[in-house]
Amino acid sequence: MIKKIFLIFWCAMGSIMGYSQDADKINTSPKLVVGIVVDQMRYDYLTRFYNRFENDGFKRMIREGYNCKNTHFDYVPTYTGPGHASIFTGTTPQNHGIISNNWYDKFSKESVYCASDSSVKAVGSDSELERMSPHRMKTTTVADQNRLHTQLRGKTIGIAIKDRGAILPAGHSANGAYWFRGKDEGKWITSTYYRNELPNWVKKFNDSDQAESYLKVWGTLHDTKTYVESGPDQNVFEGGYKGKEEVTFPYDLKKLKDQNMGYDIIKASAYGNSLTADFAIAAIDGEQLGADDVTDFLTVSFSSTDYVGHNFGVNSKEIQDTYLRLDADLARFFNALDAKVGKGKYTVFLTADHGAVHVPSYLQSVKIPAGYFDRDVFATKVNNYVKEEFKVEGLIENISNNQLFFDYTKLKKNNIAKKDLQEALAHFILQEDQVDKVFTRDQLEKGEYTRGIASLIQKGYNQKRSGDIVVVMDPATISYSKTGSTHGSGLMYDTHAPLLFFGQGIEKGSTTVETKITDIAPTIAALLGIAFPNGATGDVLPFVLK
Incomplete structure (x- = not known):
């Protein structure tokens, strides 16, 4: 009886600790x-x-x-x-x-x-x-x-x-x-x-x-x-x-x-x-x-x-x-x-x-919030704002993938601080219809987010390859045709x-x-x-x- 109890205990402990009868097999090797x-x-x-x-x-x-x-x-x-x-x-x-x-x-x-x-x-x-x-x-x-x-x-x-x-x-x-x-x-x-x-x-x-x-x-x-x-x-x-x-x-x-x-x-x-x-x-x-x-x-x-x-x-x-x-x-x-x-x-x-x-147009037809974001109109607004605010053209080198890339050569030449351009743009862009959130390079590089959309953006953000501003659209808002789905x-x-x-x-x-x-x-x-x-x-x- 004592031996039986011991065996039951040993088997249970082996299961808990990960032991098996095939003790020397430590991995599974499918063909x-x-x-x-x-x-x-x-x-x-x-x-x-x-x-x-x-x-x-x-x-x-x-x-x-x-x-x-x-x-x-x-x-x-x-x-x-x-x-x-x-x-x-x-x-x-x-x-x-x-x-x-x-x-x-x-x-x-x-x-x-x-x-x-x-x-x-x-x-x-x-x-x-x-x-x-x-x-x-x-x-x-x-x-x-x-x-x-x-x-x-x-x-x-x-x-x-x-x-x-x-x-x-x-x-x-x-x-x-x-x-x-x-x-x-x-x-x-x-x-x-x-x-x-x-x-x-x-x-x-x-x-x-x-x-x-x-x-x-x-x-x-x-x-x-x-x-x-x-x-x-x-x-x-x-x-x-x-x-x-x-x-x-x-x-x-x-x-x-x-x-x-x-x-x-x-x-x-x-x-x-x-x-x-x-x-x-x-x-x-x-x-x-x-x-x-x-x-x-x-x-x-x-x-x-x-x-x-x-x-x-x-x-x-x-x-x-x-x-x-x-x-x-x-x-x-x-x-x-x-x-x-x-x-x-x-x-x-x-x-x-x-x-x-x-399809956002379908969602709209059943009264669910959704929409379409015009990237070209957005780019024009952003470039016009920067030109007016900083009196310099071409500070934004590229806008793509919901990111803005700065021209650092022009920033330096015109003695404009990267931080100032980031903060001004983040504030301006956040006022735009259909924009839900904005994140700057400084936020993503210096902070650490553990939950929510900020965490997802940070894990998708590569310091060397990503831009200086990241823009987040409203839910179910896309830059796409009025037909078909995207992601x-x-x-x-x-x-x-x-x-x-x-x-x-x-x-x-x-x-x-x-x-x-x-x-x-x-x-x-x-x-x-x-x-x-x-x-x-x-x-x-x-x-x-x-």
Whole structure:
């Protein structure tokens, strides 16, 4: 009896202290880690469309894995480049340096793109617009750390319709990153940062004309009338495609192709996600991912959800059909992983790079505060004010991404203190309609905010790359067209993202405890028993791991 009590006590203590019967196994090493990002996926798409999903896509992840229901981006701005970088580096733009998709470089005096790199060339395309690499990202990703940990034996492949969605998650040391060149080409390409020639499996995929097969009619997966989770098919809040007068199903993509930048129309339809899934499945075989006991990484970003959301809005039947079709593509992808890598031998996480706001004109129609902000009018007002107040032209060098950049050469030449210009502008801008808050460089550099929008702005603020004034708009106020949705704010519709884990080493369950996007990379690193990304600021989520 005493022995039995002792054994029960010892087992309980072992559970509490983290001991297991397999005492010398201190990490879980799946054959493959798959990081999935769904571009512009609001958390409530999971709940809104849940009853319409089949069993083997989103529902499988929830059923077999762990659902973090209260996951948020802990910085501003909520854009695609920063989102993908933050998910995989485990830190925010304050550290990884990807402060937007495009930003003003105060040293070169030009706008730069988060993945552009003039030192490389495209591979698979002759376009000068496809010269891309991760060189602007300052810190490592969890995939980089896996490469270092395995002495480069573990592979990393990044895949997305968008170049930045493929490049930033895969990190600096990836074996390859592939994105889709639309226009008149319709091919998957890469750059000389990774290799000088497309591998045979990519050439074979491109030669198969799989992209061509999606130039077909996009109709709803189910009867349109049953899509009661979304607004009416015909309304005034959607953009649509050039060449089709009514913004209603069906859409003949082949017929509309020439008026909508060729193969780019596939990107902007539900079929872009299907093409991405096709290519990701081909990559598993082509790169022999998960074929041995050394952990590989596959990062997959489904970009078309973002294109459709921007065009049609978050309440459209088009966005609903896109998610129902994505659900089917995920099921197909997971089945391929089961067959090629082995069920229970891989680990998957799925999240988003940002959410999206309801179309403000729609919100206004139902009496919810919302609006549109005219950047050009704002810039004119600001420049006129500065000229009148300080009697000097050109003190504001650039206005972009809701930030103002000062010309420090002119400040010095005219003996104007940076502090004086900051304070005067902050006071002036705050008087503007639709402006909710204003922060100065001095506030963000000298203070420390722990909660609220100020904290989010500070974590998205990079001392070297960000501007001198940051402007915050009113809720649901955007600089965008009157149709379609966008994103970028620190409000819940943009920050609340899904976060699902399933597969080897993952518990079953759910939580409403607040978690952060930056927690994902440290959690996966802990699962693998590898070093965290070198700039990581997120926390491990212990309840997710077995």
